[in-house]
Amino acid sequence: MKKFNVVGKIERKVDGFSLVKGKPVYTEDLIKDNPLIVKILRSPHAHAIIKKIEKEEALKIPGVEIILTHEELPRIPFTKAGQGFPEPSPYDSYILDKKVRYVGDAVAIIAAIDEKTALLAMKKIKVEYEILESILSIEDAMTKKVLIHDEEESSGIWDKNKNIAAHYDMEIGDVEKVLSESEVVVSSTYRAAAQHHTTMEPHISYSYFDQNNRLVIITSTQVPFHLRRVMSRLYNIPIGNIRVIKPRIGGGFGGKQAYHTEQYVTAVTLKTGKSAKLMLTRDEVSRCTNTRHEFIIKVTAGADKNGKLKAIKMEANSNTGAYGEGALTVFMVCGSKTLPLYNKVEAVSFGGNAYYTNMTSAGAYRGYGAAQGIFALDSTLDEMAYKLKMDPLKFKNMNTIKEGETSDVFRIMGEGKEGVDQIMKSCKLDECVEKGKKLFNWDEKFKNKYVDGDKVRGVGCALVMQGSGIPGVDLGAATIKMNEDGSFNLLIGATDLGTGSDTALAQIAAEELGVSLKKIIVYSSDTDFTPFDKGAYASSTTYVSGNAVIDAAKRVKKQILENAATFMEEVPENLLLENEFVIDKERKNKLSLSELCTKLFYNSNQKQIAATGSFVGDEGPVPYVAGFAEVEVNLKTGKIKLLDYVAYADCGKVINPKGALGQLEGGLMQGIGYAMYEDIIYDKRGKMLTSDFFNYKIPSREDYGTLRCGFVESYEPTGPFGAKSIGEVSLNSPTPAICNAIFNATGVRLRSNPFTAERLFFKLKGGESNNEN
Amino acid sequence: MKTILNINGKDYTAEFSEGEKLDKILRRLGFLSVKHSCNSMDCGTCTVLIDGKPVLSCGTFAASATGKKIETVESLSKNEKLHPLQEALLEENGAQCGFCIPGFELTAKALLEKIPHPNEEEIRSYMKGNLCRCTGYERQHQAIMKASKKTGE
Numbered sequence: 001m002k003k004f005n006v007v008g009k010i011e012r013k014v015d016g017f018s019l020v021k022g023k024p025v026y027t028e029d030l031i032k033d034n035p036l037i038v039k040i041l042r043s044p045h046a047h048a049i050i051k052k053i054e055k056e057e058a059l060k061i062p063g064v065e066i067i068l069t070h071e072e073l074p075r076i077p078f079t080k081a082g083q084g085f086p087e088p089s090p091y092d093s094y095i096l097d098k099k100v101r102y103v104g105d106a107v108a109i110i111a112a113i114d115e116k117t118a119l120l121a122m123k124k125i126k127v128e129y130e131i132l133e134s135i136l137s138i139e140d141a142m143t144k145k146v147l148i149h150d151e152e153e154s155s156g157i158w159d160k161n162k163n164i165a166a167h168y169d170m171e172i173g174d175v176e177k178v179l180s181e182s183e184v185v186v187s188s189t190y191r192a193a194a195q196h197h198t199t200m201e202p203h204i205s206y207s208y209f210d211q212n213n214r215l216v217i218i219t220s221t222q223v224p225f226h227l228r229r230v231m232s233r234l235y236n237i238p239i240g241n242i243r244v245i246k247p248r249i250g251g252g253f254g255g256k257q258a259y260h261t262e263q264y265v266t267a268v269t270l271k272t273g274k275s276a277k278l279m280l281t282r283d284e285v286s287r288c289t290n291t292r293h294e295f296i297i298k299v300t301a302g303a304d305k306n307g308k309l310k311a312i313k314m315e316a317n318s319n320t321g322a323y324g325e326g327a328l329t330v331f332m333v334c335g336s337k338t339l340p341l342y343n344k345v346e347a348v349s350f351g352g353n354a355y356y357t358n359m360t361s362a363g364a365y366r367g368y369g370a371a372q373g374i375f376a377l378d379s380t381l382d383e384m385a386y387k388l389k390m391d392p393l394k395f396k397n398m399n400t401i402k403e404g405e406t407s408d409v410f411r412i413m414g415e416g417k418e419g420v421d422q423i424m425k426s427c428k429l430d431e432c433v434e435k436g437k438k439l440f441n442w443d444e445k446f447k448n449k450y451v452d453g454d455k456v457r458g459v460g461c462a463l464v465m466q467g468s469g470i471p472g473v474d475l476g477a478a479t480i481k482m483n484e485d486g487s488f489n490l491l492i493g494a495t496d497l498g499t500g501s502d503t504a505l506a507q508i509a510a511e512e513l514g515v516s517l518k519k520i521i522v523y524s525s526d527t528d529f530t531p532f533d534k535g536a537y538a539s540s541t542t543y544v545s546g547n548a549v550i551d552a553a554k555r556v557k558k559q560i561l562e563n564a565a566t567f568m569e570e571v572p573e574n575l576l577l578e579n580e581f582v583i584d585k586e587r588k589n590k591l592s593l594s595e596l597c598t599k600l601f602y603n604s605n606q607k608q609i610a611a612t613g614s615f616v617g618d619e620g621p622v623p624y625v626a627g628f629a630e631v632e633v634n635l636k637t638g639k640i641k642l643l644d645y646v647a648y649a650d651c652g653k654v655i656n657p658k659g660a661l662g663q664l665e666g667g668l669m670q671g672i673g674y675a676m677y678e679d680i681i682y683d684k685r686g687k688m689l690t691s692d693f694f695n696y697k698i699p700s701r702e703d704y705g706t707l708r709c710g711f712v713e714s715y716e717p718t719g720p721f722g723a724k725s726i727g728e729v730s731l732n733s734p735t736p737a738i739c740n741a742i743f744n745a746t747g748v749r750l751r752s753n754p755f756t757a758e759r760l761f762f763k764l765k766g767g768e769s770n771n772e773n
Numbered sequence: 774m775k776t777i778l779n780i781n782g783k784d785y786t787a788e789f790s791e792g793e794k795l796d797k798i799l800r801r802l803g804f805l806s807v808k809h810s811c812n813s814m815d816c817g818t819c820t821v822l823i824d825g826k827p828v829l830s831c832g833t834f835a836a837s838a839t840g841k842k843i844e845t846v847e848s849l850s851k852n853e854k855l856h857p858l859q860e861a862l863l864e865e866n867g868a869q870c871g872f873c874i875p876g877f878e879l880t881a882k883a884l885l886e887k888i889p890h891p892n893e894e895e896i897r898s899y900m901k902g903n904l905c906r907c908t909g910y911e912r913q914h915q916a917i918m919k920a921s922k923k924t925g926e
């Protein structure tokens with residue numbers, strides 16, 4: 001393998017210094033004036049028509065600047081999902097509408113000189129509602145004769161008359177036939193829950209007109225360029241008159257891949273000419289942005305008695321809530337980024353619907369359907385292994401995809417459309433399994449169950465995958481320009497959410513240019529100054545934007561060598577770029593980059609060395625994780641303790657070891673939260689009860705035992721220096737692995753997450769089993 | 774209303790409205806390292822030190838901080854020189870998005886003052902109120918261990 005100088009080395013985050021010093025780098029810190037404070041009046045009803053809004057009293061309050069309702073705003077259907085154009089999500093949303101579709105839906109935009117005044121005004125607005133019957137579960141959506149999106153203007157909805165936002169189905173081979181011929185068949189239904197992102201920084205945006213009367217939006221977003229395009233359309237402003245800046249942001253995880261604040265501040269700035277700020281409260285972040293899609297998934301699998309998997313049938317239905325952000329794409333990923341793992345089957349099918357309900361709208365969330373799908377698929381295969389009396393790890397691994405193989409699913413299922421054929425050019429899942437198994441001591445622990453009075457321990461494993469970017473759809477671009485001290489500005493549209501992508505991309509540039517990381521100055525996510533990038537989602541930044549950086553760096557390198565050749569009286573082919581020098585192959589003659597650039601700026605052959613590169617994937621290489629969980633269960637109380645979690649990942653070449661480790665550990669912890677603690681609960685009228693950190697419990701430092709992770713490096717030939725992705729795949733394994741471990745300990749299978757003590761207690765007592773199959 | 778607050782060793786006159794909490798006041802005075810996330814005393818993001826002890830500023834009234842020593846992250850390091858905790862966080866990649874970091878650093882500083890060489894369990898227990906959604910905690914615990922070696926000597 002190639003020797004690297006910067007890639008694969010532990011490097012400090014390029015933005016780390018300001019982060020650890022608590023510097024003012026987030027949206028709220030950057031506000032220098034006294035903007036209008038924006039608050040949103042929200043619906044107390046799950047489903048209602050707005051009959052009348054009286055705002056005169058509120059407007060009389062001194063300090064209230066403006067109150068906007070659906071009557072004053074353009075009614076243009078759009079999707080809040082931050083996706084490429086045209087978005088595969090239905091256009092079923094409006095800046096403000098005359099109908100509200102969940103508790104928390106926006107009714108009016110209030111702007112005032114301060115928060116207190118805005119809140120006072122909010123109380124004085126009188127809204128008359130005609131309350132409609134509401135739909136508060138997937139089951140309701142299937143049966144009730146209530147229509148959530150019966151409005152004519154909305155488009156892209158699969159079937160408005162059945163509350164179906166999106167539908168998909170596919171079959172390869174004859175699934176029923178192969179199932180009927182299979183010696184062992186297992187069929188189980190799982191319910192994968194919704195989940196809050198809980199970014200520590202609430203959603204916030206701030207808008208103003210700059211000195212040239214252009215609209216500037218500084219915002220905590222994952223998708224600055226998509227946002228610019230959508231604001232342009234909603235408010236009929238030329239794209240060139242909008243500048244979107246993403247400063248440092250306090251976490252994303254998919255939660256900021258949609259527009260939850262920007263359209264409101266923009267409305268206020270456009271109508272008043274004044275700057276405007278909207279920061280959501282924690283309650284609003286929970287209730288009024290997006291959650292993970294809840295899924296009900298029935299998996300039927302057939303195998304022969306030697307454990308060869310022959311057919312998988314996945315019947316899924318999801319809850320997309322009041323609006324369809326990612327309804328189709330998340331739904332498809334539930335199958336497209338799980339089923340290829342088991343590529344040796346003779347027949348496979350996947351299908352079902354994404355249903356509207358009068359609940360908080362679901363949207364993008366790290367794992368994006370795959371986390372839900374693999375919970376059902378892996379756990380069902382675990383059930384199958386027990387039925388076959390086989391070690392589940394062995395059973396699963398002998399049926400998984402290997403390097404050099406493919407799956408028809410890749411070709412048939414993409415995101416919102418057909419997929420692309422791809423062969424696994426890099427796959428070290430086998431080695432992840434081997435390494436994890438050893439560190440975890442799987443063989444020993446699986447054979448010998450630890451029992452101590454009421455306490456029993458159990459172990460479970462799960463094998464998971466994801467993708468790297470959306471092939472054929474999402475573009476990344478990068479610009480590199482050279483300075484006379486031999487440093488380079490790297491301008492990238494890519495969006496670092498705290499993931500460390502600015503650092504990884506700078507490492508990639510440094511490697512290609514033969515300089516140290518210090519010589520790369522990163523500036524990212526400013527639509528005025530950085531080239532286009534799809535944004536941070538679908539585990540795409542390292543792979544897609546990273547390849548764009550390589551493209552730009554290669555072009556710059558070529559210019560450097562060509563120009564150096566003139567000064568050095570050499571041919572470019574005989575020159576190398578190494579340690580900040582251009583050097584000839586015989587190593588006799590050298591020219592420093594700073595000398596070269598200084599000459600080019602001031603003395604002869606004058607020019608600026610700079611280039612832009614771009615990249616769109618032909619494929620989305622697959623990263624893998626093998627996860628292992630050990631739990632201790634108290635059979636009397638149902639209390640579940642996670643004692644140990646081991647995970648090995650194949651994400652291709654690791655660009656920044658501690659950065660990737662942080663991604664892996666962080667994703668695992670969100671997965672552990674999803675498996676064990678995080679539960680979104682609504683009351684009977686559709687009001688979310690779990691909208692704060694007290695009622696919605698994310699893992700704290702005391703809520704897990706040991707967490708041990710590592711990488712098995714593979715080399716992905718299409719990736720930047722061999723890299724794939726790590727962002728999402730990290731989250732997927734804990735839910736099935738812990739589900740399987742609980743079964744191993746107790747003989748009881750919890751098919752709904754989170755796996756709480758209550759759920760296990762009742763199941764151990766024999767209750768609740770009927771409605772969970 | 775008005776009061777004098779001693780922040781990072783200097784007295785400031787703070788104007789505030791009734792019921793306003795310390796996090797907002799500190800930010801208005803320019804201490805922008807003070808972050809807020811839940812405003813319900815559930816996450817630790819807004820932690821500052823008052824007389825050396827970690828306190829949730831989103832639940833603290835100005836009056837109860839008057840006459841005491843308030844510390845924010847701005848006091849931890851001067852110019853280019855980083856506090857050992859900050860250095861260790863950088864080395865271990867303990868700050869991803871960084872939003873939880875000011876609260877984390879102050880709680881960790883108080884921990885190291887109380888227990889100069891904490892073990893894993895002591896770290897988890899003392900730091901449990903500081904939620905982080907990015908890191909999975911491990912890098913941050915490594916950072917505390919590392920810093921404890923440097924500061925404890």
Ligand code: FES
Pocket residue numbers: 808809810811812813814815816817818819820829830831832
């Ligand atoms: S903001 Fe104070 S504890 Fe969360």
Ligand code: FES
Pocket residue numbers: 200250251498867868869870871872873874904905906907908
């Ligand atoms: S680093 Fe993002 S919340 Fe801790």
